[in-house]
Amino acid sequence: VPITIRDVARVAGVHVSTVSRTFSAPQLVSRATRDRVLAVSEELGYRPNRAARGLITGRTNNLGVIVPDLANPFFPPLIKEAQVAARERDHHVFIADTDEDPVAEEDLVRALAKQVDGVLLCSPRMTNTSIERLCQEVPIVVVNRQARGLPCVLMDVAEGARLAVRHLCELGHTRLVLLAGPSGSWTNRQIRRAASAAARAAGASLEELGPHTPTTASGEKAALPVLETGATAVLAYNDLMAIGLLDGLARHGVPVPAGLSVVGVDDIAASAIAHPKLTTVSMPARAAGRSAVDLLLQQVHLLRQVDADRAATQVVLRTRLVVRQSTAPPPAAGWRPEHPGDAP
Amino acid sequence: VPITIRDVARVAGVHVSTVSRTFSAPQLVSRATRDRVLAVSEELGYRPNRAARGLITGRTNNLGVIVPDLANPFFPPLIKEAQVAARERDHHVFIADTDEDPVAEEDLVRALAKQVDGVLLCSPRMTNTSIERLCQEVPIVVVNRQARGLPCVLMDVAEGARLAVRHLCELGHTRLVLLAGPSGSWTNRQIRRAASAAARAAGASLEELGPHTPTTASGEKAALPVLETGATAVLAYNDLMAIGLLDGLARHGVPVPAGLSVVGVDDIAASAIAHPKLTTVSMPARAAGRSAVDLLLQQVHLLRQVDADRAATQVVLRTRLVVRQSTAPPPAAGWRPEHPGDAP
DNA sequence: ATGAAAGCGCTAACAG
DNA sequence: CTGTTAGCGCTTTCAT
Numbered sequence: 222v223p224i225t226i227r228d229v230a231r232v233a234g235v236h237v238s239t240v241s242r243t244f245s246a247p248q249l250v251s252r253a254t255r256d257r258v259l260a261v262s263e264e265l266g267y268r269p270n271r272a273a274r275g276l277i278t279g280r281t282n283n284l285g286v287i288v289p290d291l292a293n294p295f296f297p298p299l300i301k302e303a304q305v306a307a308r309e310r311d312h313h314v315f316i317a318d319t320d321e322d323p324v325a326e327e328d329l330v331r332a333l334a335k336q337v338d339g340v341l342l343c344s345p346r347m348t349n350t351s352i353e354r355l356c357q358e359v360p361i362v363v364v365n366r367q368a369r370g371l372p373c374v375l376m377d378v379a380e381g382a383r384l385a386v387r388h389l390c391e392l393g394h395t396r397l398v399l400l401a402g403p404s405g406s407w408t409n410r411q412i413r414r415a416a417s418a419a420a421r422a423a424g425a426s427l428e429e430l431g432p433h434t435p436t437t438a439s440g441e442k443a444a445l446p447v448l449e450t451g452a453t454a455v456l457a458y459n460d461l462m463a464i465g466l467l468d469g470l471a472r473h474g475v476p477v478p479a480g481l482s483v484v485g486v487d488d489i490a491a492s493a494i495a496h497p498k499l500t501t502v503s504m505p506a507r508a509a510g511r512s513a514v515d516l517l518l519q520q521v522h523l524l525r526q527v528d529a530d531r532a533a534t535q536v537v538l539r540t541r542l543v544v545r546q547s548t549a550p551p552p553a554a555g556w557r558p559e560h561p562g563d564a565p
Numbered sequence: 566v567p568i569t570i571r572d573v574a575r576v577a578g579v580h581v582s583t584v585s586r587t588f589s590a591p592q593l594v595s596r597a598t599r600d601r602v603l604a605v606s607e608e609l610g611y612r613p614n615r616a617a618r619g620l621i622t623g624r625t626n627n628l629g630v631i632v633p634d635l636a637n638p639f640f641p642p643l644i645k646e647a648q649v650a651a652r653e654r655d656h657h658v659f660i661a662d663t664d665e666d667p668v669a670e671e672d673l674v675r676a677l678a679k680q681v682d683g684v685l686l687c688s689p690r691m692t693n694t695s696i697e698r699l700c701q702e703v704p705i706v707v708v709n710r711q712a713r714g715l716p717c718v719l720m721d722v723a724e725g726a727r728l729a730v731r732h733l734c735e736l737g738h739t740r741l742v743l744l745a746g747p748s749g750s751w752t753n754r755q756i757r758r759a760a761s762a763a764a765r766a767a768g769a770s771l772e773e774l775g776p777h778t779p780t781t782a783s784g785e786k787a788a789l790p791v792l793e794t795g796a797t798a799v800l801a802y803n804d805l806m807a808i809g810l811l812d813g814l815a816r817h818g819v820p821v822p823a824g825l826s827v828v829g830v831d832d833i834a835a836s837a838i839a840h841p842k843l844t845t846v847s848m849p850a851r852a853a854g855r856s857a858v859d860l861l862l863q864q865v866h867l868l869r870q871v872d873a874d875r876a877a878t879q880v881v882l883r884t885r886l887v888v889r890q891s892t893a894p895p896p897a898a899g900w901r902p903e904h905p906g907d908a909p
Numbered sequence: 910a911t912g913a914a915a916g917c918g919c920t921a922a923c924a925g
Numbered sequence: 926c927t928g929t930t931a932g933c934g935c936t937t938t939c940a941t
Binding site for chain 1: 615617636659662664673678809838840
């Protein structure tokens with residue numbers, strides 16, 4: 222039996238609107254009545270129904286976060302930080318995973334839309350037209366992509382890719398391969414562009430393999446194709462693929478970094494305990510989660526106030542290269558893995 | 566400008582209740598009007614407001630899932646499967662992470678309670694009294710814990726622990742150590758009880774170290790204490806700790822499995838690519854997610870029907886031991902790591 | 910400072 | 926089959 226505002230009012234001997242005020246505008250009610258109402262509420266176990274409140278105020282104090290794959294360890298830290306940022310501003314966060322399905326995604330956002338004040342969208346694969354449809358129904362902030370006019374949080378992965386390629390070239394590598402991620406991904410495009418420019422500038426070649434789904438499985442399967450290119454260093458779209466590649470290379474008897482250098486992108490927790498520990502471009506996922514919430518809440522409030530302009534609409538976060546143990550100078554000329562392809 | 570049922574009614578030239586019926590009981594409206602209403606809705610971009618509907622029906626068609634730590638890779642597969650199971654039954658899933666804070670947790674559930682039809686609670690650390698308070702406000706299914714009368718989904722980790730210990734003893738180990746997890750955890754209690762019984766039965770000793778927070782960091786820090794026990798095999802509360810331990814042991818120059826055998830619990834994805842690949846008790850996380858949703862939906866519907874009895878109230882899922890490369894016979898008697906504690 | 914009344918978007922009897 | 930009438934739990938004018 223859910224207790225409503227009316228039960229409280231009756232027991233406390235006041236009108237419902239007084240009870241309402243006690244919770245949503247306490248300064249408008251006298252200390253005496255307020256205390257009484259609070260006491261009764263406590264005693265009865267009254268909990269305001271946020272949905273009902275939202276119906277009338279138009280605000281739910283909930284935020285939605287949409288990710289393509291919860292099982293990708295890149296997202297949880299971002300989500301968690303978004304959650305604490307939201308909580309600091311008295312908002313709750315509903316997370317939803319789209320299972321990499323851009324179609325389900327649009328419906329999901331819509332289903333969420335009416336129950337949240339805004340949506341934080343991490344969805345590299347959703348089409349721009351989908352997003353433009355959606356942002357008419359609910360305030361949206363996108364992460365790591367750009368859509369016309371939409372506020373976004375970007376991580377400067379181009380800079381990271383540049384640093385990675387430069388690092389590799391300084392070690393003496395001249396033949397690089399890029400293990401590409403999903404073709405629609407903004408991050409993938411950034412990496413590709415920056416990496417090939419940096420390679421060109423350093424006089425190195427950069428061959429591209431892909432696209433791939435960004436999982437350890439694709440990384441592992443890519444081991445042989447990578448070896449066949451004859452390159453001495455690999456830049457992978459993300460750490461998951463890089464770690465899978467490490468595994469595949471080990472299976473083929475190729476030592477990393479002695480036989481081949483590998484660098485990833487993201488700096489997920491697993492990278493620091495991979496074998497060898499992975500050199501990678503560190504992405505500020507937590508900062509991104511927090512910035513995205515800031516931007517989103519800013520948007521939400523602008524709808525209520527009327528000064529819609531002069532609001533940050535794009536935040537770009539710095540990335541950096543974390544050099545660990547998966548990169549080294551290329552093997553001496555003529556070196557070849559002893560028995561490439563020997564193992565299962 | 567949100568389109569309401571009233572806008573549609575006006576344009577379609579029908580009464581609001583007809584529009585309402587078109588969406589919630591289509592068979593009650595003639596094909597002709599239904600088509601017209603649908604067309605107008607489409608044209609206007611009308612989206613039913615689920616919150617408003619929920620206010621009156623008492624059902625939101627949303628489910629909540631609460632986990633202590635999204636960044637623990639054990640949970641995402643469970644959540645994802647829960648999500649697809651829910652979606653098959655026309656429900657959406659809101660996920661929330663409590664950041665291992667049992668206090669925030671109770672409030673979180675309450676905040677969620679009014680916006681969902683039921684909550685799937687994975688919270689080893691919440692107190693039973695909290696849970697008993699909560700389950701009066703919203704239907705709850707708990708995972709991997711037992712609370713009086715509450716439906717639950719359990720994974721038979723006791724059986725897994727038994728198999729693990731037996732495996733170790735058959736390899737010849739006689740001195741085992743249990744790297745315990747959080748003290749309040751049901752899973753931890755199950756493992757402890759089953760492991761020590763199995764050890765006793767096999768004539769082996771089992772020393773316990775802990776409690777620990779279930780992270781790679783605690784696993785890593787536990788390396789030295791583990792070595793100091795003089796045991797030859799370790800059973801860790803979960804894979805995260807086991808993998809951390811692997812890392813700590815490597816730092817101390819102790820080879821696994823030659824110098825020490827390690828087995829984990831959970832069988833997270835990382836275990837299959839750890840070095841060495843981890844022997845572990847495989848937990849049916851996905852099955853648990855699905856079963857939990859089944860149970861929850863069953864609960865929810867029982868509230869509406871009156872035959873509240875004869876409903877499964879406890880599902881126990883089988884676990885199994887996955888033997889990989891982190892277990893082997895103990896080192897020859899008298900063997901000691903050459904320079905324990907040498908590395909940083 | 911408090912009460913009265915209207916209404917958020919929608920559904921659920923009940924008529925017709 | 927469709928319209929009428931209430932009202933879900935709450936906030937918000939507007940009076941008083």
